[in-house]
Amino acid sequence: MTPPQPVLEPGHALVRVHNVTLCGTDLHIWEDDYPTDLPIIQGHEFSGVVEELAPGGIANTSITVGDRVAVNPVISCGRCRPCRAGRYNVCQDVGCLGCYSNGAFTELVSVPVQKLCPVPDDLPLEIAAMGEPASIAMQAVNRGRPEAGETALVLGSGPIGLLATLYLTDLGVNVVCADTEQHRLDLAVGFGAVDTLLVTPGSEFPDAHQARRLNALTDNYGPQLVIEATGVPSSLENAIRLVASAGRIVQVGISPRQAKVSMKDIPYKELDLMGSRMSLNLIPEGLALLARHPDQARALLTHRFAFADLQQAYRLMQGRTEKIGKILIEMPVRRSA
CATH class of the missing domain: 3.90.180.10 (Medium-chain alcohol dehydrogenases, catalytic domain)
Incomplete structure (x- = not known):
């Protein structure tokens, strides 16, 4: 052209x-x-x-x-x-x-x-x-209303997830990153993640050991904020399952696929489920x-x-x-x- x-x-x-x-x-x-x-x-x-x-x-x-x-x-x-x-x-x-x-x-x-x-x-x-x-990652983080001292779970350590991790860390938030690729999680540590969780497709997530680590960082309540940066339907399902009661989820990953969202967890936990674009x-x-x-x-x-x-x-x-x-x-x- x-x-x-x-x-x-x-x-x-x-x-x-x-x-x-x-x-x-x-x-x-x-x-x-x-x-x-x-x-x-x-x-x-x-x-x-x-x-x-x-x-x-x-x-x-x-x-x-x-x-x-x-x-x-x-x-x-x-x-x-x-x-x-x-x-x-x-x-x-x-x-x-x-x-x-x-x-x-x-x-x-x-x-x-x-x-x-x-x-x-x-x-x-x-x-x-x-x-x-970087601005897209910051928009997603801002939508989630982070507070210093909270623990956030970032699902996906591609560029948006990594930049969100960097910004959250600057804001004083403790960040746990999850991804299916170890090399991305290795990068996430350099971007400020206090812990990383390797996701094995088709296996239980988090596994028992990972769940104990996540609970230890969140006083057994779960993360107050989850940034979903993969666009994978099962990842949103995990976010809803893992986030703390009264927590916030920001969906920044985009996909035309359908997620099976629990119609119970959202009202029972009184979650804030938000989208973020550009x-x-x-x-x-x-x-x-x-x-x-x-x-x-x-x-x-x-x-x-x-x-x-x-x-x-x-x-x-x-x-x-x-x-x-x-x-x-x-x-x-x-x-x-």
């Missing part, structure tokens, strides 16, 4: 894209297994440099040409009931650059200046591309989180490819034969004349 020439609309900036990171949604779009219209230019987790601003300037912004920025890809109408309530991440007609409209796998992108998030001076631009997934422009906070934890941010970035090798990157994700965190796509960067 030949990228169209970007039009610098009033209130917009032209951003030269330097780095894009991939997520599971990108793979689903590439496989044509996602509810969007093709063809489309992908790429929604990205960073770059401001190359041009629309004439006349923009009120209430300090963005200038040459600034390093990450971009909030969420598009909302501003008119529907969720938007009027400040919940524009679940706009009735929500969009996302690279998912429902053309995104960052191109040289220049025209975006509203309000969508630009300055990158901290001490944060490499390639790491800043992960500001968007974020309420938490990318600046996500960039700050990454800047505070440079070693963890670099550990999350496991592979890099040139844009010319993008198909190879997708094949790697599809094959699931390597230990993958985030995949970075390095865009060919050239300056305008």
Whole structure:
């Protein structure tokens, strides 16, 4: 697909894209297994440099040409009931650059200046591309109303689960992580997990030994907060079963599959069961989180490819034969004349 020439609309900036990171949604779009219209230019987790601003300037912004920025890809109408309530991440007609409209796998992108998030001076631009997934993890955590001293169970130690673990730890929460892959749990320890639980598919979870450890950390009540970051139906079922009475569950993992949810546990425990989608422009906070934890941010970035090798990157994700965190796509960067 030949990228169209970007039009610098009033209130917009032209951003030269330097780095894009991939997520599971990108793979689903590439496989044509996602509810969007093709063809489309992908790429929604990205960073770059401001190359041009629309004439006349923009009120209430300090963005200038040459600034390093990450971009909030969420598009909302501003008119529907969720938007009027400040919940524009679940706009009735929500969009996302690279998912429902053309995104960052191109040289220049025209975006509203309000969508630009300055990158901290001490944060490499390639790491800043992960500001968007960091914001998703932070949105999920914030939805769960964590309190310092609580114990949270994070189900799934992929990038979102790991970033949620990092943020929860910063907030003073004791985090237990569960995953089916030991190498992900090893990473989770470096992201702040106080304990990890290896899930064996098809076996009882937690097993007797794991249950004793979890009980010891929660005074036998269970975790007050569970972040479900896998999208696996049985994982939500586990969350409902394991969470403490009066606890909170945040479902951030997405799947079209159906879960068998107990109609007893939710009212008997009086649970708060919440969804979480994208974020309420938490990318600046996500960039700050990454800047505070440079070693963890670099550990999350496991592979890099040139844009010319993008198909190879997708094949790697599809094959699931390597230990993958985030995949970075390095865009060919050239300056305008």
